[in-house]
């Protein structure tokens with residue numbers, strides 16, 4: 676599942692096409708990724724327009740084109756963006772191809788859990804303006820985090836951290852990394868976090884997001900060896916801080932790894 680940093684990595688793959696016109700659009704209109712999207716309008720309005728900007732917000736990306744067109748892309752499980760030389764002929768899973776004079780911009784998605792949205796007109800499309808605040812933005816403040824945790828107070832903090840409506844872009848490995856850094860047991864009900872834990876939680880969320888974006892988002896490099904991610908899937912994986920064997924359980928429907936010594940359960 677692409678997470679924040681991977682999304683940022685893919686967003687940049689189309690940078691080569693910035694300020695360049697789209698000569699033609701090729702797409703597989705019947706594919707599931709275009710559900711609810713007017714693909715005729717997409718082809719009509721993007722043809723002849725120029726790519727002017729791209730933004731990633733959580734797992735959602737938007738590509739803006741001259742003339743007021745917005746192309747939203749969600750990568751889902753297997754979606755990927757890339758470029759190829761001009762005149763590229765789309766392969767089976769290349770569901771959207773924008774042909775430019777010197778290159779082709781391609782969205783490929785074999786399993787089609789991704790999504791392509793399109794908007795043309797004045798203002799900002801709802802699917803973009805209603806997205807949760809970015810973790811790096813000023814709106815992601817102590818008050819926002821406290822209110823979100825309060826709204827989901829009975830749910831384990833690990834499950835809440837995976838809600839895209841609150842923490843856009845955080846996926847499974849990042850959630851485990853954040854809770855390990857904040858020293859919070861993943862099963863802790865969100866409403867039971869102390870004020871100090873909420874602060875540690877928000878700081879760790881910002882830190883892991885920022886560092887993941889910087890390290891992975893730039894050239895798909897690996898996080899430092901001190902991060903939990905390198906140990907969580909290893910058999911006999913241990914906490915990189917103190918060597919305690921990692922505990923594993925399914926929380927919020929996802930496999931969760933944590934250190935019982937650094938992240939003790941309440942009352943333990």
Ligand SMILES: [Zn+2]
Pocket residue numbers: 914915916917918919934935936937938
């Ligand atoms: Zn530990």
